[in-house]
Amino acid sequence: RNSDGFTIRLPNLHVDSAISLEEIDKKLKSLERCQSLEEVQRLYEMGDYDQVVKLLRPTLSLGAIGRTKPLEFVASIPERPAQLLLLQDSLLKQKDYRQCLECSEVALNEAIQQMNNVSSSSSKEEWVSTVTQLLTGIDFSLSSDNTI
Numbered sequence: 001r002n003s004d005g006f007t008i009r010l011p012n013l014h015v016d017s018a019i020s021l022e023e024i025d026k027k028l029k030s031l032e033r034c035q036s037l038e039e040v041q042r043l044y045e046m047g048d049y050d051q052v053v054k055l056l057r058p059t060l061s062l063g064a065i066g067r068t069k070p071l072e073f074v075a076s077i078p079e080r081p082a083q084l085l086l087l088q089d090s091l092l093k094q095k096d097y098r099q100c101l102e103c104s105e106v107a108l109n110e111a112i113q114q115m116n117n118v119s120s121s122s123s124k125e126e127w128v129s130t131v132t133q134l135l136t137g138i139d140f141s142l143s144s145d146n147t148i
Contacts, residue, residue, distance in 0.1 A: 016132060030099045037079040040086060049090035053099075056087040060106045079131040084111060088137045109138035 007020040044049045084107040091100035111134055115127035141147055 037082060039041065040083070044086050044090060047093075049093045052086055052090040053094070053096075056083055056090075057103060059083065060087075060103060063112065079113070080114070081126050084130060085133055090132060090138055092140060095144070097141040098148055100141045101148055104134050104138045108138065 009018065029032045030145050040052055040055055043055075088100060088107060091097075091103060108131065111127055115124060115131055118124050118127060
């Protein structure tokens with residue numbers, strides 16, 4: 001028992017060896033986010049790029065501009081690389097190259113920070129791939145709009 005309530009320790013497990021209300025809450029939120037990512041992917045596959053942008057753009061850290069969630073929390077979720085790439089690709093499909101460049105710059109900064117902070121090689125590879133794809137999208141935006 002700790003100050004927050006009960007914690008059950010399972011010494012035979014390497015992963016999730018302690019079960020607490022906080023851990024259960026984290027798992028539930030993760031499950032909700034996965035369902036949310038599936039919804040965003042469904043909208044993307046249906047071609048509703050405007051809705052994808054509306055859902056994902058607020059998750060970017062834009063400095064003083066209306067940040068609702070701490071960057072550390074948003075960036076630490078496993079589906080974050082997919083979110084960043086769906087946002088960029090939706091803006092490219094809308095041919096909104098200026099907004100794509102702005103969002104991609106913020107996303108690239110976040111992806112590089114995550115790439116440098118993760119310890120597991122599989123996570124690092126995923127972030128390296130994300131950085132590469134974001135750079136490709138930035139290059140496409142710059143070459144598609146001469147006014148940027």
